[in-house]
Amino acid sequence: MEEYQIQIIQTTVIIVSYIVINTVSQYIIKKVGVKFTYSKPRIKVIKKLIHLIYFVLIFNIILFIWGVDQSELMYFITSLLTVLGIAFFAQWSIISNITSSLIIFFNHPVNIGDTITIMDKDFNIEGQVSDVGIFFLSIRNNENEKITIPNNVFIQKMIKKKG
Incomplete structure (x- = not known):
């Protein structure tokens, strides 16, 4: 148990940080949505998208903390990104529309x-x-x-x- 004590503490700090950052982000998105009178479904979609981005980032940090072999992880990630890249190349407009919805939500007049x-x-x-x-x-x-x-x-x- 003692050999994993540092990883447990780091993982706990990362998870608590994730909860705090995600909660603050969700609050800010809600306030922006109310200020500009965006529809509730629109706010909900943006919240889910930001939550997903944070989750993927935190998951990768936790894998790093627990010493997942980086070369094997890189092979996995590059293989996954290659498959996703090929799939999304045919559907580039999906990513473009999602990115555009974020731009419209936060920065369009x-x-x-x-x-x-x-x-x-x-x-x-x-x-x-x-x-x-x-x-x-x-x-x-x-x-x-x-x-x-x-x-x-x-x-x-x-x-x-x-x-």
Whole structure:
């Protein structure tokens, strides 16, 4: 038992740190969501995504603490990333949309309820932003039609915000 005492203490510190950091992050995300009146499902998705990122990071740190052979771990990780890379290459838009949803959530000036015009060379889209999901942004136009735009396309377009 004494030979593992340092690893147990380090693991405990890491887990407690993880709980504190995750709790603070969840609180900040909730406050940002309330401040900008984001929908509850949108806030929930962002919370889960941040939680997953933290969990993977902490899991890797704990593996390092317990002395998992780094070369074997690297072979495993590179093999896993290669398979995931090939799978995601075909689905690059999924990762792009998830990343774009984070950018829209934290740093885009458009909020739910804003009336906007998406300026495109072929056809402008005008309406009120009704929802921002993890993959799509929804707009209701003047005819009460729902228009969905992939998040990665939305952040690449010029937006004119009214009012």
